[in-house]
Structures are given as C-alpha cells and as structure tokens.
Amino acid sequence: MNGFSNVVLVDHPLVQHKLTLLRKKDQPTTDFRRLVSEVALLLAYEVTRDLPLETVEIETPLERMTAPILAGKKLCFVSILRAGNGILDGMLDLVPSARVGHIGLYRDPQTLVPVEYYLKLPDDIGERLAVVVDPMLATGHSAAAAISRLKQAGARKIRFVCLLAAPEGVEVLAEHHPDVEIFTASVDRQLDSHGYIRPGLGDAGDRLFGTK
Template identity: 45%
Template sequence: MNQVKVIDHPLLRHKLGYLRDKDTYSHEFREIVKEVSKILVYEAMRDWKHLEPIAIETPIAKTMAERIVKPPIVVSIMRAGNGMLDAVLSMIPRASTGFIGIYRDKFIHNTVEYYFKMPQDVQNKEIILCDPLIATADTIVAAIDRLKNYGVGKIKVISILASKTGLERILHFHPDVEIYTVNIEEQINELGYLVPGLGDAGDRLFQTK
C-alpha cells in the first residue's frame, strides 16, 4: 500500500501509549491528539509545491522568505475529527475549513449524512481530511465520495490509527488518496472497534458515552 504513510517515530510511539491507556484523563487525551495531529499534518504537507517568494527584512538584513499559497481545505469528519482540527489549522493558519457529519447506522447497514458544510470555492483544492480512527472505513469512504462529487483536488487523510482492512477498503474505492497514520491495527472486534485501539475517540475527547 504505497499510498499509506506510517509515521514511525519514538515520540509518536510514546504519545500513542498514553492515548491507548484507559486511565488517561480526557483533557490529557485532547492535548495529545492535538500534538499527534500537528506531526501528521507536517508530514502530509511535506511535498507542498505552492510557495511564493516574498521580500522581508530581519532585524539584521533584507532577505527573501516563502509563503504558502493556495492552502488546502482542512475537513473534519465530525465529531472526532474536531479534536484534530485546531491543531491542524494552527500549522496552516490560512487554510479554510469544512465539516462532514456522517455515521454508520447499524440498523440499516449504511452510512447516514447529517451535516455537510464546505467553503464556497472547493474545486481542485487539495483536501486534508481529519479522522482520528479508521476502522471499517465506511464513513471515510462516504466522505471521500461526497468531496469528489464537488470536484476537489488531491485528498490526503490524517488518522492516528487505521485498520488494515479499512485502509484496503479506502484504496479499493479511492486508490488516489494518500493516508498518513501512526499505526496500522490488525484487528477490529465485533462492535467495530480497533484492537487494541484506544476506544471511541469522540467519547474520550468529549467525555460522552
């Protein structure tokens, strides 16, 4: 899976251990998710080509600097993706933001969209799609479908953990998507949770059940 980039780093492994730990408090969990999200988007933006030169003056001398132009649209798959959003935007402050509310309904065995809000000009814009966990990948595949219906450009997904089957499912339907993650989980249990995973990211971020 060449489109999947596993960001293996001692600091990320250290932080992932705290995210997995059920005794990590919610406020700590939120802060670590933000820290990990910054590193993931740093990697996702590594090959960014849209830069323009600008003349500036340091305290010592005049010089040239670079500014990002045509910034990506950062899209959160609610609600767990919102836990990553501020951190990603802090790294790309000129980026605009979109939101997709979507979930998998276990009774109808299909995804249900309840909210979709994008900036006006999305055509051909690169997308950074945020979702902390990819398990069955039903919701993220549906989200990518919707984005492509709007004619967006390249889509990059940042996710803290992803299942092997979920990644295969995404790339089956969308082989052009790039995915950046900290670790690939081999199992999903009967309730659809990653194993060993870290539980329900939304519940742990926002102290809900």
C-alpha cells in the same frame, strides 16, 4: 514498511510515544484531548511536507532578501464530525490560515453503512489540498463516503489523516479511492465484530468529549 502502498506511516518517536499514552484506558479526558491535539499537530507536519513554495522579497532587521513562502491557495481541513474536530484543533494550531470544512456522518448500528446528515465546504475546495481528518479509520466506509462527497463538490487533491487505522479500513479506502494517501500513526491488528479497531484506543469521540 507497513505493507500498504497507500499508507504513510508516521513513525516519529514523539508520535509513537504520545499514541501509547492515548491507548491507556485510564487516561483522563482532559489529557486525552490534549494528546490528540499534540499528535494531530505532528501529523500535520507530515501531510503538508510537500506544499508548494514561491519566493518573495522581505526585509529582515539587517537587510533585504528573497525568502520562501507558501504558494497560492493553501489548505482545507475537512473534519468528519464529531470526532474529527479533536484532530482539527491541533492542525489549525499549525496552519491557522487554513480553511475548514465539515461533513457529518453517522454509522448505522445495524448495517455499519455511513449516513450523511451535514456538509459544509469552502466554495473553492477544488483549488486547495483537502485534508480529511478523523481519529479512526475502522471499516473505512465513512471515510470513503466523505471523500466521495468531497470529489462531488470539486475537490481534486485529497489526503486522509487518522491516529489509527485497521487493515480492513485501509483496504476499503484503497478500493474506493486509490488516489488518496492515508497518513496514520499506526495500522493496528484488525477490527472486531462490533467494528472497533483492536488493540485500538476505544471510541475516540467518547474519549475526546467525555460522553461515556
């Protein structure tokens, strides 16, 4: 149990192993980026576990059969720019037919309040499961703001996926969006005074793109 009713903790051994490698401060950018993509693919298995199925008739090399296939409109992955793109790539490896949306938010360094600068979503977002992706759920304000904008655009079924979460961020997201499940590999100890997750893994965006 993780202590949070809105959190699905993905504790698969491979996820936990790769997360430990991600945390190491001397992990090179190339390896960090690859590991994020690998963990994202594994997280995608969990967040899509209950997608609806229908049956179709197909022909195998030996005979005809009725077999399951995904039903109706499928997914939309929504990346919170810029770091969300690191998770997006791994998930698209698993579900290449998914639609993709982007929302640009930056955190005001003084107030820590998110400011939106970009939004592009599929027109039929309301007919799809919207999976919002961002490596870190820290204060929770950016995630809450992104999900509010998705709901304004018509999204009705939303899930949030991150590598790491802080208890403070989980609580903020639950307060603003109690209907949204959080899928994560770990809920870490706390936020520090600068809004970073402890013990965490540093700034995921900088480590993904080698900008620091």
